[in-house]
Amino acid sequence: MKLAVIAAIFAAVPAWALYFTNGxxxxxxxxxxxxxxxxxxxGPVTITLMNGNVADLQTVAEITSGxxxxxYTWVPSGSLVPGNYAMQITDGISINYSLQFPIQQGMxxxxxxxxxxxxxxxxxxxxxxxxxxxxxxPIATATVSPLPSAASGNYVRPFxxxxxxxxxxxxx
Numbered sequence: 001m002k003l004a005v006i007a008a009i010f011a012a013v014p015a016w017a018l019y020f021t022n023g024x025x026x027x028x029x030x031x032x033x034x035x036x037x038x039x040x041x042x043g044p045v046t047i048t049l050m051n052g053n054v055a056d057l058q059t060v061a062e063i064t065s066g067x068x069x070x071x072y073t074w075v076p077s078g079s080l081v082p083g084n085y086a087m088q089i090t091d092g093i094s095i096n097y098s099l100q101f102p103i104q105q106g107m108x109x110x111x112x113x114x115x116x117x118x119x120x121x122x123x124x125x126x127x128x129x130x131x132x133x134x135x136x137x138p139i140a141t142a143t144v145s146p147l148p149s150a151a152s153g154n155y156v157r158p159f160x161x162x163x164x165x166x167x168x169x170x171x172x
Contacts, residue, residue: 018040018042018093019096020087020089020096021039022037025099029076029106030076031075032106033074033075035071035074036063036072036074041089042094043068043091043092043093044067045090045091046062046065046066046089047062047063047064047065047067047072047074047088048088049085050086050088050097057088057097063087080103082103083102083103084103085102086101
């Protein structure tokens with residue numbers, strides 16, 4: 001009975017699962033070509049660049065749409081801010097994501113410098129008071145903690161149900 005239930009569950013799961021086949025996403029820089037590879041697509045794919053919390057990724061830009069085949073060479077825009085990103089891939093039937101990866105400033109990219117603000121106070125000359133100090137403090141600060149990435153050796157390839165589907169099929 002258990003085998004029949006397991007077989008029924010996995011028979012409903014498609015034998016294909018769209019996923020990225022890049023070994024890693026290390027060394028991605030603005031202005032430098034990077035080849036994105038995938039497999040098991042049912043048709044043309046759309047690849048979207050995303051960033052943010054892993055549980056709440058936000059769209060940054062569409063990398064390509066209607067892309068046939070199993071690879072696309074992408075040149076990250078110089079306007080991208082260095083940070084951690086992920087890619088979403090869909091073929092209109094299934095959706096999958098890459099691990100998060102860093103994008104670094106490459107050739108031709110310019111990024112805004114952190115903003116600072118100065119506060120200067122003066123004392124009128126008609127009074128005799130102690131000088132007032134001048135300070136400069138950043139408007140905003142950020143703390144960055146490392147995220148798991150393909151470079152850390154913690155890469156887990158997306159689960160492919162194809163072998164399980166075949167295995168369960170042989171048991172029936």
